[in-house]
Amino acid sequence: MAMLDCKEVLDNLSDYIDGEGSEELRKAIELHISRCGRCRVVFDTTGKMLKIVTDAEPFEVPLAVSARLYARLEKVLAEE
Amino acid sequence: MVEPDKMTERDGPEDDLLLVERILAGDRRAFESLVRKHERRVFRVTVAVLGNAEDAEEAMQDTFVKAFRHIAQFRRESRFTTWLTRIAVNEALQKRQARKNTVSLDEVAEAEVKVFPHRSHQWHEDPEKLFGKQEVRMMVEDAIRALPPIYRETFVLRDVEGFRAEEAAEILGLTLPAIKSRLLRARLLMREALAARLEDAPALPNRILITAGRMRDMIAIKLMKAMGQ
Numbered sequence: 001m002a003m004l005d006c007k008e009v010l011d012n013l014s015d016y017i018d019g020e021g022s023e024e025l026r027k028a029i030e031l032h033i034s035r036c037g038r039c040r041v042v043f044d045t046t047g048k049m050l051k052i053v054t055d056a057e058p059f060e061v062p063l064a065v066s067a068r069l070y071a072r073l074e075k076v077l078a079e080e
Numbered sequence: 081m082v083e084p085d086k087m088t089e090r091d092g093p094e095d096d097l098l099l100v101e102r103i104l105a106g107d108r109r110a111f112e113s114l115v116r117k118h119e120r121r122v123f124r125v126t127v128a129v130l131g132n133a134e135d136a137e138e139a140m141q142d143t144f145v146k147a148f149r150h151i152a153q154f155r156r157e158s159r160f161t162t163w164l165t166r167i168a169v170n171e172a173l174q175k176r177q178a179r180k181n182t183v184s185l186d187e188v189a190e191a192e193v194k195v196f197p198h199r200s201h202q203w204h205e206d207p208e209k210l211f212g213k214q215e216v217r218m219m220v221e222d223a224i225r226a227l228p229p230i231y232r233e234t235f236v237l238r239d240v241e242g243f244r245a246e247e248a249a250e251i252l253g254l255t256l257p258a259i260k261s262r263l264l265r266a267r268l269l270m271r272e273a274l275a276a277r278l279e280d281a282p283a284l285p286n287r288i289l290i291t292a293g294r295m296r297d298m299i300a301i302k303l304m305k306a307m308g309q
Contacts, residue, residue, distance in 0.1 A: 010197070013264060014263050014264040037200075049270050052278075053220050056219075065123070076148065
């Protein structure tokens with residue numbers, strides 16, 4: 001496979017992170033990021049971003065919201 | 081309400097099927113277990129579509145009411161989670177479409193967002209050491225809320241809820257390439273948003289020293305010129 005440029009590498013960033021794409025493409029991406037500091041940082045920090053998002057467990061249901069949900073469902077179930 | 085069964089979001093699809101069977105047999109406690117298991121996911125998905133907790137709350141309530149009323153229509157061709165999430169997305173989309181001009185704004189957003197990474201410094205290894213868990217969570221929530229809606233939905237389904245790309249496509253009624261394209265842009269936008277807070281910038285004392293060094297050199301050059309050297 002010919003040497004990939006930064007745009008081609010970036011276009012495949014998501015698939016690479018998700019473990020998709022052919023072995024040949026993955027190797028070409030790895031070769032590029034071993035030589036290109038900028039793409040290496042983008043790949044590395046995108047992976048870090050995903051871990052931060054997972055660890056953060058965003059958007060908890062507020063207790064009051066949960067209480068109102070159960071109150072409404074109780075009413076609906078009683079009427080059915 | 082009655083005491084909930086001890087179930088968590090982590091329980092598998094078999095548990096959902098058992099609960100559905102019990103609901104169909106008239107066991108209403110089973111429905112409460114199902115709600116407890118999925119309320120957080122449904123809330124996050126409705127926030128993802130609508131962008132705020134107030135509208136999301138109403139959509140979440142309507143989702144569970146609809147799920148209860150239509151539970152007999154669950155065909156088991158997909159996971160229960162996928163079926164329920166599709167209802168949640170549809171409820172939230174209906175509310176979004178009822179809001180003025182939202183659809184056309186989405187189309188503009190999709191057409192205009194061209195994402196290229198601008199920030200290229202490494203990040204601190206452990207953001208929680210810098211900010212604390214609560215602040216990191218708020219940072220993440222702000223970044224997700226700031227995404228254009230079409231990217232926010234895909235990002236939350238795929239990277240927060242962990243749906244496979246094929247399932248996200250089914251839930252949103254999109255093709256797989258469309259999901260992948262939106263996911264790439266969403267991830268790059270999220271990276272840019274968090275980079276603004278997490279990049280390793282030179283520490284302030286270092287920057288002062290660098291500036292002072294430059295000024296010293298300039299003064300020395302001027303003095304030498306003035307002295308005719």
